[in-house]
Amino acid sequence: MNDGRGNGYYLNLGEYIDALEKAGKLVRVKEPINKDTQMHPLVRLQFRGLEEKDRKAFLFENVVDSSGRKYDIPVVLCAMAGSGEIYALGLKCKPEEIAERWAAARANPIAPRVVDKGPVHDVVITGDELQKSGLSRLPVPISTPGFDNAPYLSAGHWISKDPETGVHNVGNYRGMVKSETRIGCFSGSSEQGIGIHIRKWRKAGHRSMPVAIVIGVPPNVSYTSVSRIPYDMCEYDVAGSLAGAPLELVRCKTVDLLVPAQSEIVIEGHISLEFLEMEGPFAEFTGFMAKRDYSYFMDVTCIAMKKRPIFAAFLSQFPPSESSKLRGIARENAMRRCLLEDGMTNILDIHQMEVAGSWGVTVIKIKRESDRDAQRVFDSLAPKGHLGKIAIVVDEDVDARDPLAIFWALAFRMQPHRDVRIIDNYRNVLDPSIVDCALDRNAVKVEDEPRSSLLLIDATRDWNYPPIALPNRDTMEQAIAMWKKLGLSELNLKRPWYGYDLGYWSEEDKSEAKLALEGRYFETGEKHQAKRRPFET
């Protein structure tokens, strides 16, 4: 346990990559690959052309760039969340146990432990050496060649601390590489994570704020960096809990911050609290390029790394992507917790549709107990900003993860005038539908118009329904046996695949169906004849 791994959890990124390879989830590319033009397009293909189960992490061992430079640092992509199965490997659990693992970790945080030294300080670059060759040492790939205006850190976990309490925040923000020693920072909101720190440091009169960017960590740290953790709790505590042992931290060389001792690379420096610089455009999770605008930037004072570090990047941008998987699981966990805190014990599943960037469409599956259940879900989640554009509550027999099942529920379990509500919502600065893109991005921050709204849909049955229109389980199971005997194409059955009772089905219905199965349906016809009635006029 002295080495910081709990219950055999991965000590560092390298150990985890080995585990991915053993599980058949790694593609190792030895051929030279241009990080500016070739790397992301290659990995992107699996998100447009493969099923999720077939997606893998990619390790590029021979990285070059458009200037002809060769890097001795390999790059790993999609190692954290290339698929749900990969994410589960990162937690050392089964895919269906992810939610449970997160709930347990949040409930039992484990504080980190500060140690004297760590491998991340094997190599320390500062001063003139840094000025001459700083960020260009790192093989930062261009995520969206042809549209992005620079390489951006996509898996840079930014560390900062509250000036009063010293509590650290770990947040994943995009970082635009601007020079050997300057990185742009876009955090999205001044109401969360690093944004709050920047406001506090400015208010305290500081002209800059110390910051560190950690790149390449074991999955527990990456997973917490994209999660919403309460402000007074540190991501390091939850990361420790996910691993089952305290996370070991070392003090930075040029700023007063603590970073994981087993990080592959750490970039230290300060964010200016006096000036802003242009940042973007950068391809975002909405599926569209995010506009350029003024934003924070960091002056780098030190780059520290292992002797043989691995550079890590997330495949983000057009959904689904690695980042939509990461964000989706994090947001689902946060909602689950929020609903539980508000006393909803009948939540069966929560799904952020990846194709909507794990933000725009949320499906909540409940065991319906009262007419007000869906409204209680909305009342709990909406005010806390958990919902994006559309939230749909479905019944226990609808697969919340199957978009077709959702459309089926929308078609036959709701009436718009009764079950649809539109309310105002927090504005997502990256949502291009709020305000004309030709206007200033800050226009969305004003307090009245332009509005951003939320579509709330209760797609649960308002009363008992007749059974599902499929043959009963018995005849379907016999059909499966016959199907196999006939040697027909292999089946991959989707629920529902047999009919079942949904509360409205009488004894008469049952007995007629039974007679029919026995071939005695003329008896039903005779009964009908005896009970004829005249036309109404």
Next chain:
Amino acid sequence: MNDGRGNGYYLNLGEYIDALEKAGKLVRVKEPINKDTQMHPLVRLQFRGLEEKDRKAFLFENVVDSSGRKYDIPVVLCAMAGSGEIYALGLKCKPEEIAERWAAARANPIAPRVVDKGPVHDVVITGDELQKSGLSRLPVPISTPGFDNAPYLSAGHWISKDPETGVHNVGNYRGMVKSETRIGCFSGSSEQGIGIHIRKWRKAGHRSMPVAIVIGVPPNVSYTSVSRIPYDMCEYDVAGSLAGAPLELVRCKTVDLLVPAQSEIVIEGHISLEFLEMEGPFAEFTGFMAKRDYSYFMDVTCIAMKKRPIFAAFLSQFPPSESSKLRGIARENAMRRCLLEDGMTNILDIHQMEVAGSWGVTVIKIKRESDRDAQRVFDSLAPKGHLGKIAIVVDEDVDARDPLAIFWALAFRMQPHRDVRIIDNYRNVLDPSIVDCALDRNAVKVEDEPRSSLLLIDATRDWNYPPIALPNRDTMEQAIAMWKKLGLSELNLKRPWYGYDLGYWSEEDKSEAKLALEGRYFETGEKHQAKRRPFET
């Protein structure tokens, strides 16, 4: 051309089944199969467990029933619309040509031709012979064993005629087998097809209306039987046009009606205009059992058939099914025509989601020309009853047939308060969400409450958007080449798979992206440094 086939179109169902088999789209089952318990469950499996492209038609050659009876009439299921490819075979065209084939047929109807005799009259059963053994001769399968209360005709095309004009109607309605000589009829609405005829014959003082049910016809007749054809036009005219030659008709033996000479089976008789009988429950396209209620019934006077007829059934009920495919294509065609008649020339695609029973969710893809385009689409379709529960208008770059693409568009191209409208709609008597199922079905017919409503969503971009967040086409095409060279898993690329311009992209954006591709992004960083601005306070 004398035999009624135009341009080599299928003469009868048998010829078409041969074509299906040649195309690898037929499963021939020689083993004994119980029509009451085994047949539909077996074929149902392909709709729950196979991809659409792998679905086939099934021909059962050895049909038995729960009473131990053996039938000498084979049964074919899913021959008309087991999949889009099968439907296209039925029209002798490619799947992508279906809409065009329909538009041409509707524009150029070909009147049928009455002939003296046809093979459907090879065997004629009437009188005592019919009373003793009528409908039990036919291998009518139970569609939903365990829930349906009888075998129902699912592909029975009901023929009736206007008492004044003599114009025939051909409509596909479910027919409950009640005795050797009685069949229940549920037509859904008194405002369409046979419902109009029944009202007119009653109004004219008749106590019964002559009717014939045709079972087993070439695809052109089946396809028109489920289409909405204007009241003054006959389905036979469109069927002729689809085949490219007049449909040959013969006069019935016991009623004054004309039916296709090449039908496999014809059931003749009268619908009572004095009495109604209980009918249902029957599994419906909504995915739920439809409730029992009083409905029409027919007294059979004659069964005529070929020497070796084939009995045809549709796989209906839980969507997707054969019937949702049939209805979907028919409804899409009707909408296309409606929008064109209303002057909308910018409609690129219309899609009825099968999972919503080809009724509940309609997606209309347009080339957006003005802010009012979506509204014009809704104004054209909604008053004529073309829309079900939800209608969504999307842009030209969104795949209207991909449910995930629809959710992406909903998430980032619409604002609920601006783009969503709820209006009253016609009531679909089979929609279980309108009124408590425990109440009488007729309650939905009253003129005030309960309401049925329609959710109209304009999910098109309201202004120019930044480009799609994917690498440009050039780098993606190179990535595809590299992917193949590396021998990675086979790709099945989904659109969009490269980034493209959507109107908002400046010269500065372009030139910075170009510099980045060349590795010259520090030049952009220098420009940013020179244009810093102070924090706003």
